[in-house]
Amino acid sequence: MNSTPLVALVGNPNAGKSALFNALTGARQKVGNYPGVTVERKSGRMALPDGRPIELVDLPGTYSLDPASPDEQVTRDVVVGRQEGEKLPSALVVVLDATNLDNHLRFALQLIALGLPVVIALNMMDMARRDGLTIDVDALSKALGVPVVETVAVRRLGMDELKTALATVVGDGTRTVRAGAPPEHDIVTLQRRARAIAVAATREESLARAWTHRLDAVALHPVSGPIVLAVILFVMFQAVFAWSEAPIGWIEAGFVAAQDAVGAVLPTGILRSLLVDGVIAGVGSVLVFLPQILILFLFILLLEASGYMVRAAFLMDRLMAGVGLSGRAFIPLLSSFACAIPGIMATRTIDDPKDRLTTILIAPLMTCSARLPVYAVIIGAFIPARDVGLGVGLQGLVLFGLYVTGIVSAMIAAFVIRRTIAKGESAGFMMEMPRYQMPVIRDVAIGLMQRAWIFLHRAGTLILLATVLLWALLSFPQSPTGRDQVRYSAAGRIASGLETIVRPIGFNHEIALAIIPAMAAREVAVSALATVYAIEGGDEVQTERSLVGRLRGRWSLPTALAFLMWFVFAPQCLSTIAVIRRETNGWKWPLFSLAYLFGLAYLAAGFTFWAATALGL
């Protein structure tokens, strides 16, 4: 299938490139990685009006061909045909923000100079009209020497015209296009040329952007701005609990029904135990959290798509500067609330190596969604579902507190790291603030589906494997009657060794058991506990089938709190360690973060346990 022509989508950040990519390819997308680097490769298929298939690849947004980060490097290397694992594109679709023509044209000029066939997608034409801009498309096309097509990607306008224009430049695939090294151009000279072309093609300019100005007057106001940010974050974390209640109930009911069905069909024995106690109890207890994870990702995707994320970075910059970071680090850190892996990968947009390293090291302290299942189970079991007034639930408040603990610890860690191992002057903060945009449901839905798929895939592979393995270690060797099966099993014996280390911080035998497989993925701690108590309970316990009910009778409150604090800091999943290794090119930093996070976790859990015990909780 290598004969399918490759077309690359290139443009400045905030030009609407991703929306255009979604509009052209629909849901037929493949997300992968470029070899050797951790830059995401997004590609999809589309058909030209004459029926010819095209492979469209969405390149990372960049301002020029002079790369400052690994992301931008990939874009440069692809368009000059130097990227490993990618052939030279047959054509480029250059996406420009019509409201920002003078600046975006400079990059377009640089790309046209490469000599590849180019079609310009003059995007966000609706915004330009609203701003009072009239752009002479023919004049622009003549000045640039390439076809220019007006588009509104978010409403899928101009897609047919764009495909038609593309069909004329792509050729039949026999023509060999060659691009040399990017021509050396002084940015300022190009910028001035771009400005001249933009001025010549644009008429009736009146300063507008009314909506963005009105919203920013509130969102960036020195007083109301931080309040708005705090409210958004608070609502986000409350919603994670409040909105997920009903769907979680349905999923739980489904798994209970599945356990009953299997229990009714199979006779008591190993196979029934494997399915009911291992697979269904284990995987089910993790899948239950899909609604919460999706709600969290929904908020993050909406904040990104609306343009608010950069405002948050603006508001946070000064505070981040206080610990030696910049507002830019806020975006990877906020993404880390969903998952540390995309968060750590997002640090690639940070140019300064020390800023970047610090952000990578503290990203695992942001409460990722995989920790939510653990928090949710413990909070559900030990924190009463009381209203503390103003419609704020105590459970949500405790959850918020755990997130805040993670953030504060991350800031302290950054402060220390920036003054010891990553010493040096702080790099600056400079970002374009795009206009606000109404998020497109379709684009958000595609993003959510990709996240849901990744989670389900993990549940079906890694978590299933860990669960079955743990079930086996827990079920064998079989204990003689009268002896406790969990303690007698292979896993129980391993945990007994570990228990001596974690007993001082209030952890019991079952916790020692659960935190080992939690290294594979944090949420496995929940499925591990579910499996442990399911096997221990045997078949006769019908009243307390939920893990929450089982924990309530067995753990003291100080133990539960210590367990929560442990998870604020420590057990990173192996995937996080792997991504840190990849991003820092070596074992030094992953091992360092492993050691410092485990140390912090032990101390934090210990102090919590001792304090709670002393207070008589």
Add this chain to the structure above:
Amino acid sequence: MRLNELPPHEAALIRVIDWTALKAGEARRMRELGFDEGVRVETLHRGPVGMDPIACRVGRMTIALRRKTAAAVSVEPFPMAAE
């Protein structure tokens, strides 16, 4: 006057940029974002803590940058007749 001292919502023109006062990466990013002599600038917003960073309109874009960086940009009042 320097850009970091420019009162909000007062249009100005960039007179000269002291590129040597900036780190190489910072200077390059500023050029890419459209900072250039003769370009119209206006401070729109200032951060909640210590009025830092600032958000400036440069050409048709809004750029957030720190006051320390903005100090490298000298500005002069925007000629009223052209406004």
